Every structure is written in C-alpha cells, then in structure tokens.
Amino acid sequence: MFAGDDLRIIVPVVDERTREPIDISQATSIKWSMARTVGATTPVLEKELGNGITINNPTSFFFDITNVESSDLTGNYYHEAEVITSQGYVYTVLAGRAYVQRTLI
Numbered sequence: 001m002f003a004g005d006d007l008r009i010i011v012p013v014v015d016e017r018t019r020e021p022i023d024i025s026q027a028t029s030i031k032w033s034m035a036r037t038v039g040a041t042t043p044v045l046e047k048e049l050g051n052g053i054t055i056n057n058p059t060s061f062f063f064d065i066t067n068v069e070s071s072d073l074t075g076n077y078y079h080e081a082e083v084i085t086s087q088g089y090v091y092t093v094l095a096g097r098a099y100v101q102r103t104l105i
Contacts, residue, residue: 002103004071012060013083013093021059026086030061034079034098044077045069073100 001007013022024030030053033043047053047063056062061083081094 001065001070001098002101003073004067004103006067007065007070008062009065010056010060010062011081011094013091014059022083022085022091023058024061024083024085025055025058027055027061027083028086028088029084030055030081032063032079032081032094034077036077038078038080040078044073070100074102075100 013024014020015022027049030049031046032048032053033046035043045065049055049061053061053063077098077100079094079096079098080092083091083093085091
C-alpha cells in the first residue's frame, strides 16, 4: 500500500485443508494486528470485531486502513489475523509481510 492512502482489506475464511469456506457469521472474536516484526510486543495498527472489523458475509470479513493510520507508516511490516468461531475453533486466516511505500504527493 502507499503511505497516506485508504485501503479496504477483504479476508475470505476457508479451511486450509479442504479449501471450503468457513462460516464466521457467529464468530466470537476476530483480530488483526500489524507490527514491525513477528515478535514485536507493540503493534503499529490493530483492529478487532466491533472495533474496525466487520463481518462482510458468512465466510469473510473486512477492515479499513485509513489515510490517517497509514500516513506515518513506511517500510516492511508483519501482519496477522485470527478468527475464533462460535464453536471455539481458532484459525489464523491471514499472515505475512506488508510493505508501505512512501509517496511524493
């Protein structure tokens, strides 16, 4: 993404073995965090269900990174999302590197 931009991230939730969609409509928890490294103690951004994360449909959720939140970011980050279903199953549904590019304008 570019620093200072708005970005909507839509996350489909599927079973890692069968690739079948997982119903998260009754999820008890959904969290997303972004930090400089995987072992960082303080995230630079975080969202959770009811506070920045919205269930989009029974098998996906979304969150927005606003231009205000991204304006001071630059470089490489690690990010991760976790869903806990109403049955108590825990799924790490998103993990990896994010790069925030500086902008001229």
